Amino acid sequence: MKDIHEVLRRKQSEQAQLGKQIEALQAAAEQLRGVAHLLNEEEGEKEAAGLGN
DSSP states (O other), X not given: OOOHHHHHHHHHHHHHHHHHHHHHHHHHHXXXXXXXXXXXXXXXXXXXXXXOO
């Protein structure tokens, strides 16, 4: 049988790593929100110029 303390320690480590990954993804999403409007404006300009898909 596995040592319960080792299992707990490993799970806590995994949880901490996932927490860091979530924070990084949230920061990236925030940065993308900051430029998303620029992409939308560029697409709108292309469509207005007749260059849209």
